[in-house]
Amino acid sequence: MGRRLKMGMIGGGIGSFIGDVHRKAAAIDGMIDLVCGAFSSDAEKSIKSGKELFLSDNRSYSSFEEMIFAEKLLPEAERMDFVSIVTPNHMHFEPAKLALENGFNVVCDKPMTLTIEEAVELEMIVERSGKLFALTHNYTGYSMVKQAKSMVFNGDLGNIRKIQVQYLQGWLSTSVEKTGHKQASWRIDPKRSGIGGALGDIGTHAENLVEYITGLKIDEIAADLGVFGDDRVLDDDGNLLLRMENGAKGTMSISQIALGEENNLAIKIYGDKGSLEWQQENPNQLISRWLEQPLKVFTPNGNDLYPEALNVSRIPAGHPEGYLEAFATIYKNFATHLMAVLEGKNIEKPDYPTVKDGVRGMQFIYAAVESDKNNSTWTKFK
């Protein structure tokens, strides 16, 4: 085998939550080295962040443009292979575009862009560029989510009839944005987040998880959004009805004012042969229910799993895998694909979220906001 991949990061200066997550996730499997970063638009801060990450000063840039153009000039053996974009939503499109158009592959945080127009344009740019693009819908990286998807795909549940999905957090229960909480301040700001608040930040994860596991498209939604925090303009809560393309029905409940909830993403899927239940906060269990058998609990690397679930476990059964490992699976699958491409090989069905998932996510946000404005009228993705 060849060499490790070289990653350049955009955003994610020291102190940032998600930048650190991306770095750790990229590091776990030993396939990727962080070689440079535009960690901050403040040159000094960027260099300081780079130092703490053991980078030499000349690889810490003060803008993504600078980084992309400077790296492009480096010899291939030194040059970054891809960028990882971990900025707020309004800073996804431009860096992604510039990177792709200058020959760099891209990993990008979600929601993919600020507006749906950007999303559609980015889809075209990715196609035109021939470069790889991964969107970090990290929850699809869990072993038990892969098992769930495979079970549905193989017909174990029969026809899907009912879905319950929720993504509940409580960290915006009080007005933390008024107390200098960095994460909060941009998430409640339409200029940086777009037209969706909780919708974009966590709703897109819920939407993506439903479509990823079931293999079904959401056909239409009826949304009742809530804005509970003082002086907020974006949704911090949402209650939705779902209709799937196959006739299944369901509910989605999202919130960032569900006081006391930490990161409670959970999904239940009911078919006419079997049913599944999975909770992100207890990710190493997949509960299944059956017509004529007792409830069964699948575990990573445990008995009776599909290869897709076995493949992503790094450690034996009973050794809990967590959020970082799931996140790392996105990077690992992206890196495996990129390594193959660099060696002139191909990979069938690479398993990581792409620009198309990003477009779906933006369609979801727009449909939900439109439905809510129309007093929860059923609204299709478009």
Next chain:
Amino acid sequence: MGRRLKMGMIGGGIGSFIGDVHRKAAAIDGMIDLVCGAFSSDAEKSIKSGKELFLSDNRSYSSFEEMIFAEKLLPEAERMDFVSIVTPNHMHFEPAKLALENGFNVVCDKPMTLTIEEAVELEMIVERSGKLFALTHNYTGYSMVKQAKSMVFNGDLGNIRKIQVQYLQGWLSTSVEKTGHKQASWRIDPKRSGIGGALGDIGTHAENLVEYITGLKIDEIAADLGVFGDDRVLDDDGNLLLRMENGAKGTMSISQIALGEENNLAIKIYGDKGSLEWQQENPNQLISRWLEQPLKVFTPNGNDLYPEALNVSRIPAGHPEGYLEAFATIYKNFATHLMAVLEGKNIEKPDYPTVKDGVRGMQFIYAAVESDKNNSTWTKFK
């Protein structure tokens, strides 16, 4: 203290699920004796049922009319004090009316009546009669449900913002009604069940639980009902959005085709100070979440409970109380009230569901069906 109360049962012949539940629930606390019954419209079957319940043949009647008129003629020391109506929905109104109008108190299963018109009329009949009427929304009898209600009432949770309630069963996942399943056959039949299927059977419990715990009225609902079973005409599934009178929002998910679910009634309530979670299948835990404290779990007869919760526990902490005990609490509170009345005393705020809860339940069914017909338009109770 005086004497045990004497109960006559309408419906509930041997083999019936809910009749047996009512008998056991009435028996646990030693306050009530079953003295007679119109267990079946077939005289022979009724007598056979009575025999197995150790009743003498002359107290087993073949119709509720016969029972009510015969018992009325008995001396007070022998005569039943109240009837317990455990028949299918279409057989609630007439027996209740006749009993009340002939001086008997009534315990009645839910949903209260076949139609909303009957419900409204029954409310007037109860008032006119001056007799006691209890509706067996049994889930309100759990100690932890009382604790939840008290916590909300005392402001521990602050303002309620979000509600999730679900009542999921799977027993109608297949066409059991075509295989002679007695419970199923009347529940899918509009003539015996009314316009709601799952809505009436379990949805009313969910609706009642929300209003009982929060002390808030549901203001309007948007319903998307499902009919998944072959050849069914009534809903066997439902997904609803809720708006409460105080501005709180929420979801309700009910189903009898949620394959593998047993009797999964669960509720989550989020306020701006604290939150609660309770699951009927694990009823001896009440999970609470807080802004600045760790998650706390309350247990029956455990630490830090309100008197309302302590009062209904019959056994020490750690000794699980179940469905029958919760059901018995309805009977106990009704019996306590009735004993007081018989002794010429009064009771402040007797704690059991009444005819008013029954009317709310019927309004809920009608609003949900109307909303569903109008493609999930928001619809108020009326």
Next chain:
Amino acid sequence: MGRRLKMGMIGGGIGSFIGDVHRKAAAIDGMIDLVCGAFSSDAEKSIKSGKELFLSDNRSYSSFEEMIFAEKLLPEAERMDFVSIVTPNHMHFEPAKLALENGFNVVCDKPMTLTIEEAVELEMIVERSGKLFALTHNYTGYSMVKQAKSMVFNGDLGNIRKIQVQYLQGWLSTSVEKTGHKQASWRIDPKRSGIGGALGDIGTHAENLVEYITGLKIDEIAADLGVFGDDRVLDDDGNLLLRMENGAKGTMSISQIALGEENNLAIKIYGDKGSLEWQQENPNQLISRWLEQPLKVFTPNGNDLYPEALNVSRIPAGHPEGYLEAFATIYKNFATHLMAVLEGKNIEKPDYPTVKDGVRGMQFIYAAVESDKNNSTWTKFK
């Protein structure tokens, strides 16, 4: 069918925990009426208790002797059929003996007697009397315990290799016996409890549960008892090693000073084909583990149960059954047996704990105390 059985209670005046439990447990299934009681040695108190239980004054006695002799003189249609003994341990033997020798059947709380000599003598008395004798090891009445027993019996687990059993409570963590706590005061008193403290009160339940489920005898034990409460003389804690007759090994941990524990009786059984786990505080789940299958969870009235488990469920799956129902199963099986005997019939393998279980329990206490005195030397039951 004939008539309900008539029960006379010894001990269990109003306010007593276990007397109330016995009454409710006896009442649930509608097979037993409480007709008389010697609730207290204080005549006035006994009558007061009787009144609150709706008994006429002349059936409330001030001693068990008075009750037994008076009831014996009543016509059969009025006379009690059996006594239920719910007094502290030192008051089990004499009433049981007198009842049996005067033709009354007996239900008795555990541990069976104050001393092992009494236990052995009582075994002979029961045999000689030809009367029925049930010991209320109530935890064997749970549906999932029956399922566990049947699974072992049918070889589903293969050879049993390892056992973990614990019974942990925390109510004696502080010196509650010095603050007038009635339950505590006799339980820490050797004159009323015998040579075992926690050993007798809860250890015998643990011992009985192990032997009931596995069908194996405990061969020898090594015990390290603890006396943590100030001024106590009896064990309030115990740690034991177990060796079973078939070579299986295990641990037993019991405590009444396990602060915060409510009533945490739990057992794990490991065979060479499968394993089981059950917890009394969550009694409606039986967890099973397998070599080549995922973990499965059995539930009362759920899928794939043995008839023995199905038979004791009174309500459908998902409707939690609790402590009182399990306790009631002892009474129900005893009552069913007694009714058959009264009708001149027989019953094969009646399923309730007997005087033999009581003798085993006393042997367990004595072996544990002896082992502990010998610095935890392995000690056989004798």
Next chain:
Amino acid sequence: MGRRLKMGMIGGGIGSFIGDVHRKAAAIDGMIDLVCGAFSSDAEKSIKSGKELFLSDNRSYSSFEEMIFAEKLLPEAERMDFVSIVTPNHMHFEPAKLALENGFNVVCDKPMTLTIEEAVELEMIVERSGKLFALTHNYTGYSMVKQAKSMVFNGDLGNIRKIQVQYLQGWLSTSVEKTGHKQASWRIDPKRSGIGGALGDIGTHAENLVEYITGLKIDEIAADLGVFGDDRVLDDDGNLLLRMENGAKGTMSISQIALGEENNLAIKIYGDKGSLEWQQENPNQLISRWLEQPLKVFTPNGNDLYPEALNVSRIPAGHPEGYLEAFATIYKNFATHLMAVLEGKNIEKPDYPTVKDGVRGMQFIYAAVESDKNNSTWTKFK
């Protein structure tokens, strides 16, 4: 800040379970680079392993001696800073000794050595060398284990009275060692494992966890070891009684034939003010119980934590941390210490297991084996 640390690995060729775990754990925090390895005594295999890890061929050695001597000759900027020893037990002492005596710091897997004599000698070698030595008792790296330790240390639980610890696995339930299972074959072999089987592999973790959390030494143990697998000579199961130096008592149950168990390390600690419960398979919860408060559940980065627990969480509450993160904490704390030392600084109380923990572990194994030979006589560590 300076530079990343450079790690050389001994053992852990591709396909090895624990080598891969060490590499991922070392990588997560971006402080350590793998620069060389003696992955196998077969030169070709070692090089092949190195290649897959993106190492150049000249840094893949065919023996630890070769690696240590070759690396010693490299300039400081290239030379490894420490070795990580991930071989079977019989190959711990010699490489550790050689590394230390040649100026390299050491991370070593547990149990520390093959014999107690080696352990004692290694302790002296470490002291003499002035180098750092970390033993990977990785379970102490969990945030909730740190919280538990801090709670005990700060007196929240009061005096510790009772301990239950278990470490249950099922992977040796059948004779997998006869089917070419690599992990199994050396673990059941005294030449490579030493005198303890399950005792060394998992028992030492349980012992270490007890002493780490409670801050108390185990004073003596009474052990009943089991050898259930066909033709095995080492224990694959063990049941032990514990006496702590402060008078607390407890049980320890370990097994590798607990069929169906995955990696069930769990501990319960009871004090006279509060109690704790933690399970490795659900590591993001620490359950606490209290005299006069409801049960509380602590979570990583949740409310009311001690700094020691907060410090080790890498991600926000509700984002599960798993086995690799806990393992990484050992590496992170070791690396932080080593970086400080390299910069001439000092660290107060570095928090990772040391050679002293390794000696305790070996004493535990020897005491247990001795006790077992003497029919479970109480035996002190020596």
